[in-house]
Amino acid sequence: MNHLVISCIGPDQTGLVDTLSKIISKNQGNWQVSSLHRLSGFFxxxxxxxxxxxxxxxxxxxxxxxxxxxxxxxxxxxxxxEIVSNLVLEITANDRPGIVQDVSSVIHHQSGNLIKLVSSQDSAAYSGQDIFKAKVQIAIADKSIDDLIYALEQIADDLMVDVSR
Known part of the structure; x- marks a missing residue:
């Protein structure tokens, strides 16, 4: 049994997921895990x-x-x-260029392994300012968690980190 990791991109059009799933099914593949998005007109x-x-x-x-x-x-x-994620971080901050690089760099320098990052941009309810939100799963030694949280919170005054396991 082979496990294939397939990365696809192209102009969005109706039926792409149907096409992918038909081809996978026709070739007796079993769709395991996926993350599919429409980004700026692209699938x-x-x-x-x-x-x-x-x-x-x-x-x-x-x-x-x-x-x-x-x-x-x-x-x-x-x-x-299997890589086990032992920490989930929900990060909220004013959006700005470089914020993902700042967060990923802190995780790396604190010896964390970023397993999954899902981010979005929203408008703040009252000000309309762009807000960055991310849910991050990482694997990190328990003894390093406090240092990681402290380092993340030093990125900017407006950055908030909620932690769960």
Whole structure:
């Protein structure tokens, strides 16, 4: 059994997910995990698919030939130990260029491993100012959590971090 990590991008149009799912199903693949988005008029997605070795080549070929969609496909090692996220951070701050770089740099320098980052931009209710929001899952040694939170909060006066496990 192969595990394929598929990254796709192309101009958004109706039916792209249907097309992807039909090709995966036709080649006896099992859609495992995905994150699909419409970003500035483009469809962007990442999908993990489990597929028997004898069907991998056909699946890859069909995915790469979807009209208007560029797919990059990598074979993953399915027997690697699962990375466990032991900390979830919800970060809110005034939006500004470089904020994701600042947050990721602090996590890296505090020996954290960023597992997942989901971010958005909203308008503040009363001021209309752009607000950055992110939900971040990381793996980090328990003894480093306090230092990580302190370092994140030093990025800016307006940055707030809510922590859960």
């Amino acid at each position: 962007a997605g990442v999908i993990e698919v489990a597929v028997a070795s004898e069907h991998s080549e056909g699946l890859v070929n069909e995915l790469k030939n979807i009209n208007g969609l560029s797919c990059q496909i990598e074979v993953a090692e399915p027997n690697l130990p």
